[in-house]
Amino acid sequence: MKKxxxxxxxxAAAASAAHxxxxxxxxxxxxxxxxxSVAKAIVDPIFSSRIRVRxxxxxxxxxxxxxxxxxxxxxxxxTETTADxxxxxxxxxxxxxxxxxxxxxxxxAEGAAxxxxxxxxxxxxxxxxxxxxxxxxxxxxxxxxxxxxxxYTSGLFAASLSMGNPGAPDGxxxxxxxxxxxxxxxxxTEFWKVAAGFEDNGENTQTVLSGSYGNGQxxxxxxxxxxxxxxxxxxxxxxxxxxxxTLTAFYRDDEIKGKTxxxxxxxxxxxxxxxxxxxxxxxxxxxxxxxxxxxxxPDAYYNVGLAMxx
Numbered sequence: 001m002k003k004x005x006x007x008x009x010x011x012a013a014a015a016s017a018a019h020x021x022x023x024x025x026x027x028x029x030x031x032x033x034x035x036x037s038v039a040k041a042i043v044d045p046i047f048s049s050r051i052r053v054r055x056x057x058x059x060x061x062x063x064x065x066x067x068x069x070x071x072x073x074x075x076x077x078x079t080e081t082t083a084d085x086x087x088x089x090x091x092x093x094x095x096x097x098x099x100x101x102x103x104x105x106x107x108x109a110e111g112a113a114x115x116x117x118x119x120x121x122x123x124x125x126x127x128x129x130x131x132x133x134x135x136x137x138x139x140x141x142x143x144x145x146x147x148x149x150x151x152y153t154s155g156l157f158a159a160s161l162s163m164g165n166p167g168a169p170d171g172x173x174x175x176x177x178x179x180x181x182x183x184x185x186x187x188x189t190e191f192w193k194v195a196a197g198f199e200d201n202g203e204n205t206q207t208v209l210s211g212s213y214g215n216g217q218x219x220x221x222x223x224x225x226x227x228x229x230x231x232x233x234x235x236x237x238x239x240x241x242x243x244x245x246t247l248t249a250f251y252r253d254d255e256i257k258g259k260t261x262x263x264x265x266x267x268x269x270x271x272x273x274x275x276x277x278x279x280x281x282x283x284x285x286x287x288x289x290x291x292x293x294x295x296x297x298p299d300a301y302y303n304v305g306l307a308m309x310x
Contacts, residue, residue: 024055025310028307029307031048031306047244051309052072052074069094072091093108106147108150110162111139111147111162112139113162113184114182115151116298117134117184118183118193121239122292123248124276125306126286131292132292135256136199138180148163149163156188158186161182161284162183163182178202183197194211194213195211196209206228210223218307222235232254233253240293244281247275247277249275251272270295275290275291276288284309
């Protein structure tokens, strides 16, 4: 009887697996940079590497209801100053989607404003310093807990709604924020996109606007955010493709962060500009370099290395 139960269990598991789709992918990088992500400051050039693996699982019920889950595990090549070099970073989401009714995502989900906005490419191979990225108040990196995101798409239009974990403690000192809330909307065509969003983390609110235009060879992106405490941010980025090389340039004017993008403390607006270049070697391997300079700061940020995708 036990053998019979074991065989039927294995057959049921095999049958279930046959209807599921499980994929494995990943990325890695290696090179050197003069930005230390631990000290969050510019230093003498150091080695910098990272490995990430992504697991994607998806399925579909007989009713047409789609379900999926994904997580990534990152084991960065830490510097000697890291307290725990073996510490891994694991993030994931679980989703349900029914055609015509939208998609629900829970876990390490983006906020609705971030989900709607245009995304900016990293400068060089090492995105640790994220000098070009827009700063959001909710979801993603702003919330380390379990978030909720709903997205509805109809043709070229998409709308989203997100909130933090309602049972989590409030306040900026919390790991999770229970009072996060955001909405976003985007209209996307073949060549251009416009998006808007509003977010509230219980302490500040931010209204964001963004747009992009690209023809397959050249692309321009812009995003602007204004908070209720009169702090603002503006990011402009351009990308241009020449053969297998992609050139990138950006400018940001940031009055939100307590520290400048490159690490120095300031109470004034921060202007940072930079350039990057990526040469595609094929089969998921590319060599990339980046350079960024902050106005009034004698030190510049740079990195060069290899980016790999698997």
